[in-house]
Amino acid sequence: MARVEYTLRSSSPLALGLGSGEVADSHIVHGQLVARPTVHSFFCPECGLLWFQASSPGAYHAVLSRRCAAHGNGTIWIDWNNDHNRSLPLRALRYEFERLVALTNSGTQSALSW
Numbered sequence: 001m002a003r004v005e006y007t008l009r010s011s012s013p014l015a016l017g018l019g020s021g022e023v024a025d026s027h028i029v030h031g032q033l034v035a036r037p038t039v040h041s042f043f044c045p046e047c048g049l050l051w052f053q054a055s056s057p058g059a060y061h062a063v064l065s066r067r068c069a070a071h072g073n074g075t076i077w078i079d080w081n082n083d084h085n086r087s088l089p090l091r092a093l094r095y096e097f098e099r100l101v102a103l104t105n106s107g108t109q110s111a112l113s114w
């Protein structure tokens, strides 16, 4: 297992540490074994902010295009990646829960769409 640190950023200069988790040392991508941990960060195509950052020495760092909370739903869950979801620490899960509640209460956007 590889240790991964998660950080949440917004347009303010402050960054919020979400804690750390662990991702598998290897995984399958399109039927191929990748013998290296992979961590995912999110880049907002609207404001250009790397708003959700995963950091893990020695890991492959993948960046996905996903709108931040100011320009989209700002969720950090990846439906197709259980390794990522299982690695999220409690503070990250609390953030995700609060986003889903806010989206559900707003009624303006589906909580499950990106």
Ligand SMILES: [Zn+2]
Binding pocket: 044, 045, 046, 047, 048, 049, 067, 068, 069, 070, 071
């Ligand atoms: Zn944005």
